[in-house]
Amino acid sequence: MATTRVRGLPHFAVGTVVKGFGRGSKELGIPTANFPEHVVEELPDEITTGIYYGWAKVDDGPTFKMVMSIGWNPYYNNKKKSMETHIMHVFKEDFYGSELKVVMLGYIRPEKNFKSLEELITAIHNDISESDKQLLQAQHLHYKQHPFFTEKSGAQCNGVISNGVVTNVHGKENGLANGNIEQNS
Numbered sequence: 001m002a003t004t005r006v007r008g009l010p011h012f013a014v015g016t017v018v019k020g021f022g023r024g025s026k027e028l029g030i031p032t033a034n035f036p037e038h039v040v041e042e043l044p045d046e047i048t049t050g051i052y053y054g055w056a057k058v059d060d061g062p063t064f065k066m067v068m069s070i071g072w073n074p075y076y077n078n079k080k081k082s083m084e085t086h087i088m089h090v091f092k093e094d095f096y097g098s099e100l101k102v103v104m105l106g107y108i109r110p111e112k113n114f115k116s117l118e119e120l121i122t123a124i125h126n127d128i129s130e131s132d133k134q135l136l137q138a139q140h141l142h143y144k145q146h147p148f149f150t151e152k153s154g155a156q157c158n159g160v161i162s163n164g165v166v167t168n169v170h171g172k173e174n175g176l177a178n179g180n181i182e183q184n185s
């Protein structure tokens with residue numbers, strides 16, 4: 001399975017899970033975890049809105065597959081850009097306030113508007129299948145064991161790591177303690 005290399009990826013992000021509109025669980029049956037605004041604002045310019053796949057970890061839990069939607073949710077016409085992660089695991093409880101770590105590895109499609117809720121739900125289920133398949137590839141699989149997920153570092157808290165550089169909320173750059181994050185070429 002061939003994958004196209006996307007500029008700005010891999011992108012590592014960390015933040016506290018905040019409340020969205022709550023439609024993901026209720027209307028769609030597909031819960032999503034929302035990042036706070038500062039994590040969204042720190043996305044590099046080359047990462048366009050759309051649907052991405054990668055890995056996610058909540059607090060000290062295991063690392064799971066994820067699909068993420070970045071943008072304004074055209075179906076709902078949101079006023080604020082969001083980064084919503086659907087973790088491919090059934091959680092027993094909400095985890096607002098927990099620390100969410102993600103690495104985005106690949107792009108699936110742009111955000112779209114749909115004629116009905118059913119079409120949106122079908123599209124998201126297709127994204128989940130696509131992510132499931134893509135993440136089995138060796139080049140994506142090894143990120144599951146990346147030091148970003150397996151080792152603790154204060155510098156990674158509430159910040160964004162991109163292309164091997166950790167940027168915290170104040171925009172300072174910190175070397176990553178075990179920084180063997182791949183550089184984009």
Ligand SMILES: Cc1cc2nc3c(=O)[nH]c(=O)nc-3n(C[C@H](O)[C@H](O)[C@H](O)COP(=O)(O)O)c2cc1C
Pocket residue numbers: 020021022023024025028030032034051067068069072073074075076077084085086110111112113120123124127128
């Ligand atoms: C994989 C994935 C793909 C999505 N694709 C779209 C899309 O194409 N268009 C759209 O309007 N919303 C899309 N969404 C966003 C959902 O509409 C959103 O998760 C839902 O509104 C719940 O938001 P809330 O948690 O803020 O309530 C997608 C979400 C996910 C997880």
